[in-house]
Amino acid sequence: MSKLINDSGLSFNEKLLSGALINGKWLPGSAGRFTAYDPHTGKALHEVGRCNGSDVDEAVEAAKKAFSSWSQTSVQTRAKILRKMHELFKDRAEVMAQMVTKEVGKPIMAAREETFEYSGPSYSKAAEEILRYRGSSLPSTQEKTTNKRLVLTHRPLGVVAVISPFNFPTDISSIAIAHAAAAGNTIVWKPTEYCPVACAMVAELFEEAGFPPGVINLIQGFGDVGAHLVRNEDVKGVFFTGSTKTGEDIARANPLRPMLLELGGDGPQIVLEDADIDRAVQAAVIGAFYYSGQVCTSSERVFVHEAVYDEFVTKFKAATAALKVGDPSDPSNDMGPLCNPAVLERAQTHVEDMRSKGAIIDQYGPQEGLYFPATIVTGLTREMIKGKGESFAPLALVLKIASAEEAVEIANESELGLVASLWSKDLAKAWRIAEALPHGSVNINETSNYWDQLAPFGGAGKSGVGRELSHWFLDSFTEPKLIVFDLGGPEDDRRIEGGW
Incomplete structure (x- = not known):
């Protein structure tokens, strides 16, 4: 059912205030509720369920169980679901933009730019990227033989944590979710606490688009929720956009796990x-x-x-x-x-x-x-x-x-x-x-606030680790896997004599 909540002026399904989407079900957060405010007026907009560590662990477990089948799903099927997400997003982009404006004070024209031009298309772009994501065949250079075949493929990591910021709440999260899922990973998403309903509106589309339960899970809350998430040993990769300090904390907690950290900047x-x-x-x-x-x-x-x-x-x-x-x-x-x-x-x-x-x-x-x-x-x-x-x-x-x-x-x-x-x-x-x-x-001869959605984006120094967008994101959340075949045939000359 749809319901007008407080003075937000926007109608949405009351389930979006639950606090968690775990294994395809909307569940109340286990840590009570928190209030989202309108930065323009200072007034309360709505109360949202707040998650805790037990909710995080339940979401990670759901994602872990879903990974086996999702990672084996054909790329054609994944691409079809991602394209459906884009189609559904078009119908909801305006109300999402209005909610972004209400929750984080983003000017409506910029909010529309975010939802129509960036967030929704991320899913179609990820679909096209995964259909064109290539491995390679490598020459045998270590031994004098014609029997070896070296094939480089990519495998998904497993459960990926996505922690997204308030300034592009539906865009940055959609880039991460779309590409991580396209690669065959499953996701636990902790959005910003400042924009909970607009992000829940995105999550509402997952089932209708065709994502199986558990492939993408949502947990609402504060920094303690994100901290618990990145420390869960079943999380195999971390995407985070936010402050340099938090990024450093995440890096310290994940010394041997793939990470994509997009942190602060100051021009010039x-x-x-x-x-x-x-x-x-x-x-x-x-x-x-x-x-x-x-x-x-x-x-x-x-x-x-x-x-x-x-x-x-x-x-x-x-x-x-x-x-x-x-x-x-x-x-x-x-x-x-x-x-x-x-x-x-x-x-x-x-x-x-x-x-x-x-x-x-x-x-x-x-x-x-x-x-x-x-x-x-x-x-x-x-x-x-x-x-x-x-x-x-x-x-x-x-x-x-x-x-x-x-x-x-x-x-x-x-x-x-x-x-x-x-x-x-x-x-x-x-x-x-x-x-x-x-x-x-x-x-x-262009403003610093220009970026291309199919070009690598990321920083040096304390501005981050890794590159997002396009196939660079797929590189970040897959592991290269080399498979070596010996086909038999003429007797090998196993003397070490590199081909260089």
């Missing part, structure tokens, strides 16, 4: 003296203030050559002042609130730290409740931003630089290295600088 966007300033300014607005800066690819640090610094800052402030900030459900607004008090507190702390060091703070927009203004910080020195880390807020630290070499030096001082943005009309110079930057991706 580098604007050189020959850049197209108007385009670079627009890229900085998107890079720093898209979804109120709550994006790991945000260009939080902006390094601008001294020759164009004044022009850039003047135009950047004007463009930022023109942003519309308010109710995220209003399509005309560019920015909404921050997701939760912890993000707000970190933003306030970082800004006050810059202010105390003598930086100039310009802010545009309201500062009340969970709303934090778009903030441009100038008058900075290199030492002020060293080791600052990720703010995950609408914050742009604009630093004057004397050369591209200086920009690369400063970029290398950060422990984070996810995405950098570089602006120059000299593509030969841009190529060399991109090679010198310690980042998983470098976007030339």
